[in-house]
Amino acid sequence: MQKQKLSFELTIFDGLAELLKEDQDLIAKAVGARKNAYAPYSNFQVGAAVLMENGEVVIGSNQENASYPSGLCAERVAVFQAGALYPGVQIKAVAITATSKNHVVDSPAAPCGNCRQSMLEYETKQKKPIKLILMGETGKVIQCNSIADILPLGFDSSFL
Template identity: 35%
Template sequence: MQEKIEMKVSLTVYPTADWSEEDRVLVGMAKEIMEKAHAPYSDFLVGAALLLENGEKLMANNQENVSFPVGVCAERAVLSYAMANFPMSKPLKIVISAKKRNGNKFATVTPCGLCRQTINEYENKFQAPIQVMMLTPEGNLLVADGIEQLLPFRFNDLNS
């Protein structure tokens, strides 16, 4: 007999007025680093700012390469740097901003599959969700309270 498995996902929209001061700083960092992205092929700029439990705030951007697909996404770049330099400090939240070069509007960008699985890896390592915050064209934050909301059927265990 067939069984249907359903999972409910939920994202929250935070208008600018509801942002914490910390959120404002992280959004500013993501926007700032986004403008410095190396994206000569797509002209699509992505920035990510990461808050660690120890208070460190880090940022990175996408790095394209003419040899597709060896470029690196902003989310994986900042998480890799964090885990290389602060391996015992839990990531708490990541803010993502994106837009076309010379564009005047932000694009709502969710992490790609590789980035989602990378976020999942660090949630597993620290046994805690990482809040994923994505800037929208309206200037709001679209927020997932953990990667399960963006990757409900994630790959978690080599033995299951």
């Protein structure tokens, strides 16, 4: 038997002011997208902004449905739209921010497993890490250097 420990490095910022200007701008776009969320069931609004290598930013917000599995998370809305609008253009970074009508979200909300897998597909396809920036409504900001970091042992086309 062999044991192996998996770990990754992330950066925790005390607030937005510590981020690079480009990352602050990306978070601001994610906050704007968050306001367009359709979340009448969960009251949990998420916004995502995808920065492309060509400088374009694509946004998305969560879109719920009374038939719960039919909704879509903000991250996938934004990443899939980026892929549709700019095929072949690499994704540089994804910013995600969340808020709730029920309480203050004062810590970063990480993407669900489906979103991690979907973003990993794009990172694998482009053979270059995608920076991930996470923020709640207030408080600290977390930055990860790669989607693969938050989905160890991820599934990709090499298994098919």
